[in-house]
Amino acid sequence: MTSRGANHNRPLLEVRDLHVSVGSVEILKGLNLTVNLGEVHAVMGPNGSGKSTLTNALAGKPEYAVTEGKVLYRGKNLLEMLPEERAREGLFLAFQYPVELPGIRVREFLRTALDALREHRGLDKGSLREFNKLLQEKAKELGLDEELVKRSVNEGFSGGEKKRHEILQMAVLDPELALLDETDSGLDIDALKVVADAVNKFRKPDKAILLVTHYQRILNYVTPDFVHVLIDGRIVRSGGRDLALELEAKGYEWIRDAVESGREISV
Amino acid sequence: MTQAPTKHDRYLADFEGFERDVAARGPEWLHELRQRALARFTEVGFPTARRGNERWKYTNINPIAEGTFSYPFAAGEVDGERLHTSIPWSDDWSRLVFVNGLHSAALSSVGVGADARSLAEALRADGQPAREHLGRYVTIEDDAFAALNTAFVHDGALVHVPKNGSLDRPLHLVYVTAAGAGPTVSYPRTLVVAESHSRLTLIETYAGFGEGRYFTDAVTEIVLGEGAQVQHYRVLMEEPDAFHVGITRVHLERDSTFTSTLFARGCAIGRNDLLATLDAPGSSCFLRGLYLTSGSQHVDNYVNIDHTQPHTTSRLYYKGILGGKSHAVFGGTVFVRPGAVKADARQEDKNLLLSDEAEVDSKPSLEIYADDVLCGHGATAGTVADDALFYMRTRGLDLNTAMVHLIKGFASEVLDKVEVEPLRLSLDRLTTASLPELQPGLVS
Numbered sequence: 001m002t003s004r005g006a007n008h009n010r011p012l013l014e015v016r017d018l019h020v021s022v023g024s025v026e027i028l029k030g031l032n033l034t035v036n037l038g039e040v041h042a043v044m045g046p047n048g049s050g051k052s053t054l055t056n057a058l059a060g061k062p063e064y065a066v067t068e069g070k071v072l073y074r075g076k077n078l079l080e081m082l083p084e085e086r087a088r089e090g091l092f093l094a095f096q097y098p099v100e101l102p103g104i105r106v107r108e109f110l111r112t113a114l115d116a117l118r119e120h121r122g123l124d125k126g127s128l129r130e131f132n133k134l135l136q137e138k139a140k141e142l143g144l145d146e147e148l149v150k151r152s153v154n155e156g157f158s159g160g161e162k163k164r165h166e167i168l169q170m171a172v173l174d175p176e177l178a179l180l181d182e183t184d185s186g187l188d189i190d191a192l193k194v195v196a197d198a199v200n201k202f203r204k205p206d207k208a209i210l211l212v213t214h215y216q217r218i219l220n221y222v223t224p225d226f227v228h229v230l231i232d233g234r235i236v237r238s239g240g241r242d243l244a245l246e247l248e249a250k251g252y253e254w255i256r257d258a259v260e261s262g263r264e265i266s267v
Numbered sequence: 268m269t270q271a272p273t274k275h276d277r278y279l280a281d282f283e284g285f286e287r288d289v290a291a292r293g294p295e296w297l298h299e300l301r302q303r304a305l306a307r308f309t310e311v312g313f314p315t316a317r318r319g320n321e322r323w324k325y326t327n328i329n330p331i332a333e334g335t336f337s338y339p340f341a342a343g344e345v346d347g348e349r350l351h352t353s354i355p356w357s358d359d360w361s362r363l364v365f366v367n368g369l370h371s372a373a374l375s376s377v378g379v380g381a382d383a384r385s386l387a388e389a390l391r392a393d394g395q396p397a398r399e400h401l402g403r404y405v406t407i408e409d410d411a412f413a414a415l416n417t418a419f420v421h422d423g424a425l426v427h428v429p430k431n432g433s434l435d436r437p438l439h440l441v442y443v444t445a446a447g448a449g450p451t452v453s454y455p456r457t458l459v460v461a462e463s464h465s466r467l468t469l470i471e472t473y474a475g476f477g478e479g480r481y482f483t484d485a486v487t488e489i490v491l492g493e494g495a496q497v498q499h500y501r502v503l504m505e506e507p508d509a510f511h512v513g514i515t516r517v518h519l520e521r522d523s524t525f526t527s528t529l530f531a532r533g534c535a536i537g538r539n540d541l542l543a544t545l546d547a548p549g550s551s552c553f554l555r556g557l558y559l560t561s562g563s564q565h566v567d568n569y570v571n572i573d574h575t576q577p578h579t580t581s582r583l584y585y586k587g588i589l590g591g592k593s594h595a596v597f598g599g600t601v602f603v604r605p606g607a608v609k610a611d612a613r614q615e616d617k618n619l620l621l622s623d624e625a626e627v628d629s630k631p632s633l634e635i636y637a638d639d640v641l642c643g644h645g646a647t648a649g650t651v652a653d654d655a656l657f658y659m660r661t662r663g664l665d666l667n668t669a670m671v672h673l674i675k676g677f678a679s680e681v682l683d684k685v686e687v688e689p690l691r692l693s694l695d696r697l698t699t700a701s702l703p704e705l706q707p708g709l710v711s
């Protein structure tokens with residue numbers, strides 16, 4: 001396992017002074033964040049503070065307009081890439097609210113997606129048998145019913161199934177940077193462990209994870225290198241694992257007060 | 268309301284020649300039926316007046332009424348190889364092929380054990396069950412199109428499955444219009460009698476070969492005896508400029524089950540009536556449909572399910588994919604007659620609009636005159652969901668691929684239920700091939 005800051009000279013994602021608006025409302029108001037290879041960053045913050053806006057903007061959601069700032073991914077301008085190009089370059093978003101795709105089966109969908117990624121990486125299509133085996137294996141690891149892959153994507157999935165299915169996709173598509181938006185919300189205790197195991201398995205020196213969460217509970221299993229607090233469109237404080245515990249004990253008001261009195265701390 | 272006489276002249280002239288040259292031989296009762304049908308047609312005329320006419324409210328059939336379509340006295344020709352590659356096909360199916368309304372023995376092939384014949388042949392012999400059933404379900408009172416078809420009733424398919432019998436493989440009825448000199452009209456007629464406890468899988472395909480405008484006026488009558496099970500598919504792949512009006516009536520006896528899937532590729536005007544009478548307890552029908560319209564096409568589906576008896580069940584699930592400036596209509600009525608307690612009916616029509624200019628009028632309705640029933644209906648029309656497109660793109664699918672998957676996913680909810688595998692694959696391909704027309708710029 002990598003230790004804190006071990007790869008700080010290998011930045012994967014650099015977010016500089018990012019401003020994002022939806023419609024005429026500015027939601028991210030100058031956000032800075034650097035994620036190096038091998039690191040796990042947790043982002044915490046109150047409802048509506050802009051966490052999903054950050055992950056969606058990074059994934060390229062069309063209605064999220066970047067009005068200022070820049071984002072580099074492996075030194076390349078991420079913002080000028082289409083969402084599918086970002087995915088092919090190794091970015092993955094586990095959605096807070098996964099979308100239903102009626103009539104599109106999990107297995108065929110993932111196969112199509114994997115083919116697109118492999119083609120981009122200059123690899124030929126793997127065999128269907130290997131793919132099915134991989135899918136079955138990963139689904140099993142995540143405690144998902146094997147029939148699930150024959151169903152329409154997210155349609156009629158329980159809340160927990162939806163979240164685990166996001167992680168299944170991550171495991172199969174094997175991205176480089178995983179943005180996990182509240183993947184732990186709505187999971188029972190056992191499912192949380194299963195998902196955490198999958199995330200830990202994914203965690204490697206040549207990968208990075210940005211984990212959005214409300215609960216420090218998942219951080220017991222997936223130990224973050226950094227914890228950031230996002231309030232009102234900015235990261236107002238960053239620290240280590242302990243910051244999450246402190247937040248849990250004191251709530252966000254404490255940080256808000258600290259920020260308002262000018263004692264902003266940044267890393 | 269009086270019709271301009273010229274609108275009928277062509278049909279009257281055709282009829283004279285038809286009776287003299289084509290239908291000269293044949294039983295007296297049939298001759299009489301035709302005469303009555305023609306009289307009925309000239310009396311009521313085409314339903315061009317839409318005001319107050321619920322059945323034709325959203326479909327303007329003037330282009331048909333004003334067209335000059337003539338009876339193709341010369342039999343057309345169709346290349347067997349081409350037929351094979353253009354429409355759903357399996358060498359395992361029995362088939363009866365009709366070109367311009369007339370049976371083509373050369374293109375047909377019926378397996379042993381199947382009583383599926385050319386109607387003209389059967390009528391010459393005055394055989395049962397044609398005499399007993401022909402015109403009994405789709406009557407000349409139904410409407411002008413039914414009357415006109417009956418006036419020209421001659422050839423088509425007669426399918427008879429005896430008591431406890433079953434056809435070991437699907438039966439494909441193929442009605443083809445071949446390019447000829449000038450616009451033609453054909454009058455396909457299908458009569459299916461499935462006696463008690465029999466089973467049948469039936470596919471009707473209507474297709475055009477060669478350019479041009481033509482008019483297909485089709486009538487299908489299907490009777491299910493007690494406990495009979497009929498799986499029915501209707502594939503419309505008329506030429507884009509063609510007109511198709513088809514009326515199907517299904518009569519169900521006790522504990523019989525009728526399952527039907529319509530696949531309709533759009534044409535200039537396409538109208539499909541499907542009228543089912545659940546006429547005995549325990550009878551049920553499951554109706555699905557998929558219609559695809561593009562350009563300035565117009566497709567109108569009119570479904571009428573009549574629950575006359577207690578403990579009858581009906582399900583309807585239709586879906587439409589509309590592009591361009593096309594227009595689709597769905598009119599579905601479920602009647603639950605007095606005393607038809609425990610009737611269970613649901614109908615749903617869902618539409619996917621791929622263009623701002625496409626339009627749908629979806630009017631499912633319920634008319635319930637009995638207590639203790641379970642009925643529901645719904646209609647939706649929506650565009651491709653941006654959220655879904657984004658979700659797919661974050662997995663590496665480009666916009667085109669994401670769009671193709673979403674549209675095909677929408678269609679698959681109907682197509683996946685097609686139990687005849689070669690047919691399902693074929694309809695899948697037809698849908699895929701239609702995508703660039705439905706959404707210009709899309710590569711399928």
Ligand SMILES: Nc1ncnc2c1ncn2[C@@H]1O[C@H](COP(=O)(O)OP(=O)(O)OP(=O)(O)O)[C@@H](O)[C@H]1O
Binds near residue numbers: 047049052
């Ligand atoms: N597509 C949108 N249209 C309108 N407003 C939006 C949209 N997306 C986000 N917002 C607004 O931006 C603000 C931040 O939303 P965001 O989803 O980023 O919050 P969050 O930090 O993820 O909250 P939560 O913890 O509840 O998930 C909210 O006020 C939200 O209503």
Ligand SMILES: [Mg+2]
Binds near residue numbers: 051182
């Ligand atoms: Mg959120």
